[in-house]
Amino acid sequence: MGFRKHLIPFMFLVLSLSACRAAQSQPQNEPASQAESAQSQELTHIRLPMGYIPSVQYAPFYAADQNEFYQEVGLELEFDYSFETDGVALVASNELQFSLASGEQVLLARAKGLPVVFVMGWYKDYPIAVVSKTGQGITSPTELAGKHIGIPGLFGASYVGFRALLQAAGLNESDVTLDSIGFNQVEALAADQVQAAVVYVNNEPYQLQALGYQVDVIPVADYAHLVANGLITNETTLRENPDLVRRMVQATVRGIKFTVTHPDEAYTLSEDYVEGLPAVDETHRVAEVQRYAALYQVDPYGYTDPTAWENMHALLTEMGLLTEPLDILAAYTNDFIP
Secondary structure (H helix, E strand, O other): OHHHHHHHHHHHHHHHHHHHHHHHHOHHHOOHHHHHHHHHHOOEEEEEEOOOOOOHHHHHHHHHHHOOHHHHOOEEEEEEOOOOOOHHHHHHOOOOOOEEEEHHHHHHHHHOOOOEEEEEEOEOOOOEEEEEEOOOOOOOHHHHOOOEEEEOOOOHHHHHHHHHHHHHHOOOHHHOEEEEOOOOHHHHHHOOOOOEEEEEOOOHHHHHHHOOOOEEEEEHHHOOOOOOEEEEEEHHHHHHOHHHHHHHHHHHHHHHHHHHHOHHHHHHHHOOOOOOOOOOOHHHHHHHHHHHHOOEOEOOEEOOOHHHHHHHHHHHHHOOOOOOOOOHHHOEOOOOOO
């Protein structure tokens, strides 16, 4: 009986030591923090130039990050909001693999021999518009004639979109008075420094309405089908690492889908990225996200329309920004959308 009383503790000790040695020899039993560290080391770091300050407009990317859509495909994103960052140039030189850009930037870059390629449509509609206070009588492109119009500058999407409206109305730039006012459209209109301003359709018109002004908006998308904002990469990445492109597009499209179907949650997730984002009720959160989501390319998600590329090429040629025809088919691909 005494032997059994001593045997049981001894056997328990042997089994315990054996279990400890087995646990030490099996990596799957390592502490959770070590496992998470090993997993994080496997993620591919992606620095993504955004082109603007933190904003709810980037809700699809925030949602994809917070819901770990990027992490699930082995990616770790860093959002770059620096205005001085030229995402197109960095992607073209293969210093970065991805950037956000609009269609005209891709064609103008390729005209300079820069090998950038558009791989996913984020916006379906070109997001530029002309806005004016109600009462100015500026409700269609033809009514721009003779008007004093503010514009950020004679460059970029604002200028291209404005020229598309003039083209739709059969007007020349000399038919209007253009004033380069920087990104002060709201202030300039509020102070009646200009009669109308070139803006982003999902931004400044809402700011003016929040200030109590009634406005008339002329969206470029109502008159011209052009390539809007999307995700670009370069020919080297497409050739050498197409799986990276596929994973990046896949996760981003999931973020867009989530934002469209869960606008309330998408707004809430954006609060971690946008400093000072107002804490508003569900109705306002949904409305805020939906005014951006109305521009998204959703049918199918991520698709870029060949006709829009042809239209953009023709417009840039008419503006004199393209002097020789480009191989449009080399500028974009739909091969990576889900």
